[in-house]
Amino acid sequence: MRRFTFSKGHGTRNDFIIIDDQHGMHDLGPDVISAICDRRSGIGADGVLRVVRAQHVPEWTGDPDLWFMDYRNADGSIAEMCGNGLRVFARHLVNEQWVPTGDFTVATRAGLRRVLVARGGLISTSLGAVTISDEPVEVTHFGRRWPATAVDVGNPHAVVFVDDDTRSGLDLTKAPSWEPAQRFPHGTNIEFVSVREPGVLDMRVYERGSGETESCGTGVVASAAAHRAASGHTGPVVVHVRGGELTVEFDGREAWLTGPAVVFARGEFWWL
DSSP states (O other), X not given: OEEEEEEEEEETTEEEEEEEOTTSOOOOOHHHHHHHHOTTTSOOOSEEEEEEXXXXXXXXXXXXXXXXXEEEETTSOBOSOOHHHHHHHHHHHHHTTOSSSSEEEEEEXXXXXXXXXXXXXXXXXXXXXXXXXOSOEEEEXXXXXXXXXXXXXXXXXXXXXXXXXHHHHOOTTSOOEEESGGGSTTOOEEEEEEEEETTEEEEEEEETTTEEESOOHXXXXXXXXXXXXXXXXXXXXXXXXXXXXXXXXXXXXXXXXXXXXXXXXXXXXXXX
């Protein structure tokens, strides 16, 4: 039997198991991750955040002393980036006093990400440059088809703009599909977005490797970027998700995501 101590946190109800592994000793394969994230026979979460020094991540070639966010989806697959997870990861580092200030850098598979801890429980994180593709994409779900905007936020997204009734009535227990299939060979996150007014959006998301979640930080950024490109809006974008509210601001092509992040539990998981 293997034992893992863990913490649990969430960012706008996008929830994560946090496993401390400073020295890279844990072998967290897909079977372990999916067991931990199972909501009936495990702890239950949308994904796992492994907290490890960057020197213990074989593919990392940068500063070895940085904290590395090793993120896994609920099905055990590796994801390049997770916006809500990054804030929860940062909150955990602050709570454990593993960073000296409220302004620090985290290593991720999408590159370096700066974190600023604000008052009122909010954390702002840089999510790097956002790229919008001109290549046409179409999303299909239960026989309905919509044009989508392909957006790269360090991980892939397809953003679909729909009316409010369509968004709220979607059955996202089943994954949408897309064409051309080769556009996202490793899968993609799909956002369904309605516009309340310029700069204010409502969003639902089907996350690659996790299913529908109550929030997706990179999906919020992708939706904000697609909205700006389509509407010409230049100010901050507030995005309402099922788990709360997030704000996106842009400095050139670089996106900053601001929202709450809390760590609320500790425990021990037994892997039999």
